[in-house]
Amino acid sequence: MSRLDVFIARMVSQRACLNFAAEATASIAGPVFELGLGNGRTYHHLREIIARRDIYVFERAVASHPDSTPPDDRLILGDVHETLPAALARFGPAASLIHADLGGHNLDKNDAFARAISPLVEPLLASGGMMVASDRMYFEGLKEVSLPADAVSGRCFIYQAG
Amino acid sequence: MSRLDVFIARMVSQRACLNFAAEATASIAGPVFELGLGNGRTYHHLREIIARRDIYVFERAVASHPDSTPPDDRLILGDVHETLPAALARFGPAASLIHADLGGHNLDKNDAFARAISPLVEPLLASGGMMVASDRMYFEGLKEVSLPADAVSGRCFIYQAG
Numbered sequence: 221m222s223r224l225d226v227f228i229a230r231m232v233s234q235r236a237c238l239n240f241a242a243e244a245t246a247s248i249a250g251p252v253f254e255l256g257l258g259n260g261r262t263y264h265h266l267r268e269i270i271a272r273r274d275i276y277v278f279e280r281a282v283a284s285h286p287d288s289t290p291p292d293d294r295l296i297l298g299d300v301h302e303t304l305p306a307a308l309a310r311f312g313p314a315a316s317l318i319h320a321d322l323g324g325h326n327l328d329k330n331d332a333f334a335r336a337i338s339p340l341v342e343p344l345l346a347s348g349g350m351m352v353a354s355d356r357m358y359f360e361g362l363k364e365v366s367l368p369a370d371a372v373s374g375r376c377f378i379y380q381a382g
Numbered sequence: 383m384s385r386l387d388v389f390i391a392r393m394v395s396q397r398a399c400l401n402f403a404a405e406a407t408a409s410i411a412g413p414v415f416e417l418g419l420g421n422g423r424t425y426h427h428l429r430e431i432i433a434r435r436d437i438y439v440f441e442r443a444v445a446s447h448p449d450s451t452p453p454d455d456r457l458i459l460g461d462v463h464e465t466l467p468a469a470l471a472r473f474g475p476a477a478s479l480i481h482a483d484l485g486g487h488n489l490d491k492n493d494a495f496a497r498a499i500s501p502l503v504e505p506l507l508a509s510g511g512m513m514v515a516s517d518r519m520y521f522e523g524l525k526e527v528s529l530p531a532d533a534v535s536g537r538c539f540i541y542q543a544g
Contacts (some may be wrong), residue, residue, distance in 0.1 A: 223450060224427035228393050235386055265386035285487065288385060325447065 229372045234321065234354065235265065236370035237378050241317055241350040242269045248316035250346045251276055253307070255300060255320035255337070260288025262321060273316060278303050304340035315344045321354045330355045345381040353377045391534045396483065396516065397427065398532035399540055403479055403512040404431045410478035412508045413438055415469070417462060417482035417499075422450025424483060435478060440465050466502035477506045483516045492517045507543040515539045 242252075252270055254263050257279040264287060266275055277290045278300055296303050318341055322330040338358040341351060350365065351357065354376060362379040404414075414432055416425050419441040426449060428437055439452045440462055458465050480503055484492040500520040503513060512527065513519065516538060524541040 222423070222427035222430045223447065224393070224397055224423045227423055228390070228397060231386070231390050231393065235390060261384070261386045261389055265384035268384045285385065 226375075230354065230375045233367070233371040233376035234262065234352075236368045237352045237376040238262070238265060238319060239269055240368040240371075241319075241352050241378055242266070245316040245348065245350050246271075248346050248348055249273065250314035250316040250349065251311060253278060253315050253318045253344065255318065255341075256322075257282060257284050257288075257290070258321070260284030262319065263290065264288040266319070270317075276307075278307075300337055300340065304337065304344065308340075308343055311344070313343055314346050316346055316349050318344060318349070318351045319353070320351070334358060342381075347381055349381045351379040353379070388537075392516065392537045395529070395533040395538035396424065396514075398530045399514045399538040400424070400427060400481060401431055402530040402533075403481075403514050403540055404428070407478040407510065407512050408433075410508050410510055411435065412476035412478040412511065413473060415440060415477050415480045415506065417480065417503075418484075419444060419446050419450075419452070420483070422446030424481065425452065426450040428481070432479075438469075440469075462499055462502065466499065466506065470502075470505055473506070475505055476508050478508055478511050480506060480511070480513045481515070482513070496520060504543075509543055511543045513541040515541070 251274040252266060254266060254275060254277045257263055257277050263277055274294065276294050276296055278296045280299060282289060296307065322333050324330055334355045335358050342359050342362060345351065356377055357379060359379055362381055365378040365380050367373060367376060367378060413436045414428060416428060416437060416439045419425055419439050425439055436456065438456050438458055440458045442461060444451060458469065484495050486492055496517045497520050504521050504524060507513065518539055519541060521541055524543055527540040527542050529535060529538060529540060
């Protein structure tokens with residue numbers, strides 16, 4: 221399997237999981253959180269598939285495509301180790317959907333980051349809310365959800381709050 | 383259609399076209415040319431699907447993933463406006479497969495680049511050799527080939543020398 225194959229599997233899985241989770245959480249009014257903007261392709265996709273929910277983007281520094289840059293009042297700038305706890309104080313346990321593509325080349329670094337942010341992400345979810353992640357997360361109380369048909373096992377993970 | 387959808391369609395089409403063209407040109411002994419290395423995902427893929435042919439990469443400056451960096455003697459460094467004519471002098475009309483992902487955000491720039499390099503690419507191909515490109519090219523004597531089933535029209539182009 222080439223790096224191109226792996227990359228395509230990851231992108232296709234990400235889209236399938238986001239489409240599935242957006243629909244599965246559509247009845248929850250709380251906001252959607254995108255952790256990391258990158259060049260904004262996934263945020264652009266979220267804007268297409270999310271109706272009637274605010275989408276907030278957590279990012280250290282914006283470097284996205286002009287088409288895919290959130291408005292200032294939907295942008296939460298800073299280090300997620302600080303902005304996620306601040307979001308809990310601001311929004312409470314209300315998020316309907318949280319997405320994170322940790323996706324660096326270094327798998328050990330991704331895993332350490334997943335361990336660090338899991339306890340900061342978990343309390344943000346509303347009951348029934350879902351987290352879609354590119355890497356395995358370390359939650360105490362969320363249950364892992366079966367992937368939709370188009371997603372490739374191990375390329376994407378979905379968790380749900382009880 | 384989101385930017386994520388467009389991007390996935392482009393990557394899936396690129397892979398389908400490369401797999402098709404690699405097989406269709408397998409009986410031609412001449413080298414394979416990859417124009418632009420980027421992070422090396424496509425080069426990594428070419429190495430998997432190309433047997434018994436040398437793969438040369440044309441690049442201005444190497445910034446690829448360590449897994450996907452060509453050996454020095456398969457790297458042709460410099461501006462393609464100079465290195466493509468030099469390759470004609472070195473190899474003659476011998477290439478079995480040429481791939482170029484022009485893929486910038488700016489469609490006008492991509493098109494201008496396609497127009498500029500088309501006459502430099504065309505004479506490099508062996509009889510029966512193929513060019514796979516992310517953008518429409520401007521060849522005088524090559525014929526456009528129908529895309530394989532998995533490719534999306536307009537996201538990839540295949541040309542063949544008579």
